[in-house]
Amino acid sequence: MGTMGTCxxxxxxxxxxxxxxxxxxxxxxFDCFECxxxxxxxxxxxxxxxxxGHGVNVEGSFYCCAHCARSADxxxxxxxxxxxxxHA
Numbered sequence: 001m002g003t004m005g006t007c008x009x010x011x012x013x014x015x016x017x018x019x020x021x022x023x024x025x026x027x028x029x030f031d032c033f034e035c036x037x038x039x040x041x042x043x044x045x046x047x048x049x050x051x052x053g054h055g056v057n058v059e060g061s062f063y064c065c066a067h068c069a070r071s072a073d074x075x076x077x078x079x080x081x082x083x084x085x086x087h088a
Contacts, residue, residue: 009035046072056080 005017014031046068
């Protein structure tokens with residue numbers, strides 16, 4: 001059995017721990033995706049929830065959805081639409 005990694009969020013030592021390397025070269029160790037999301041995912045600037053999907057970027061501000069973007073920034077947010085399905 002290999003060495004056990006220690007999750008930087010909960011401190012659990014786990015033989016199936018994994019590393020996440022960021023664009024700037026930082027390396028983080030987690031024992032589950034829940035801990036990785038807790039530490040790594042940005043928060044919506046309107047409602048505070050963790051953004052685990054694409055989210056919405058309005059002039060450098062990040063939101064979980066178009067509704068939050070519109071609520072936080074009426075002028076720029078009004079141009080944002082949630083979209084589902086294939087687009088040509």
